[in-house]
Amino acid sequence: MSADASDLSLVRRVQRGDKGAFDALVLKYQHKLVKLVMRYVRNPAEAEDIAQEAFIKAYRALPQFRGDSAFYTWLYRIAINTAKNAVVSRDRSPVEYDLDRNNNDESYDMQGRMKDSETPEGLVLTDEIRSTVNAAIDALPEDLRTAIVLRELEGLSYEEIAAAMECPVGTVRSRIFRAREAIDRRLREVFEGGLGRAEELG
């Protein structure tokens, strides 16, 4: 299996003018990118702003992307540079919350959380998503749970998981798919249950 073929097929579509394909790339990598940026900034809202800027920079630079490296590696570098620049420019500008941060870390955190008009309802939803997924994983049969965890947590390829679980690669693919289907059934209920909508996942 050629590595990064899935991202590359989406990237090629974007390069041919298909913006919907870029949307899929954002959906896939947004959490990873925000997590990465949060090494540089503590505030989730600020991290999201920087991640947004990195995605937009990546979109504009995509005509120059030749596919010599994996798309995420390339995106990762853009995000790191964007985060570093944001930190430098923030440190240069006299922002008042820096003073607050020194005086009272707790108030800084609250400011940061409320800055992007994050509602208590939204915070509850994040927690609900997290607990729903965890509960769904716990309820999975052992073989499905092992397969999805090895894939998502350890980042193993299907071939490596097949070797670890002593089963064919096709079985691994099927187990991971069935695990996701089982989790997704529960997750859809959360999103369709009133707090959020499926299309607001991004």
Add this chain to the structure above:
Amino acid sequence: MNEELDSQLSAMFDDELPPAECELLARRLSRDEPLKARWGRYAIMGAVIRAERGVRLNAPLAGRVNAVLLAEPALAAHAAPRDLRGSRLHWWQPLAGAALAASVAAVSILWLRAQGPADAPLSAHLRSPPAVSVAPAGAATQGDSYVVPVPKQPAGVTVPSTELANYVVAHSMFSPPVARRNLLSAFMTSEPAAAGTEEPPGDLKGIAQ
């Protein structure tokens, strides 16, 4: 939802789908909103399993990026005018080329005439070997010499004027007819009768055609 399609989507999310199938599914994914929403939920599952603390799973980041990009031209549409700009010929470009070719030819003629007596025929300049100072044999031992010895041309290898005329005409194909006629008449008036009988050297044969 088609189970086979969802299974492919799961494999594609893990980069485990053959490239040919990826191409087809990528096209569908970019247009099919429910499929894209499922793809987004697969990403959320991964984030939860990796326990990415602090990352808000319901943050509308993709929607925000999408809103910004809506105002931007699509990449292919954006690239197309640039390609056209690069390849389009302006009306003055052939004229400029013609003027350049004509002026190069004219300067060549004037330069050749200036090399000898004003009344000498042009072909005489062409036949006579260039006046090059050749350093004496012992010059190298006497110090650095700035005179580069030129290898002697074999006897009879000169550029005949007819061949040069053909060469100039071939390279001034864009020049206006008047300029071309003037050039040829300049050659003809300076041409002795014998010059036309010379065999053109091999290295110019191809060029003159």
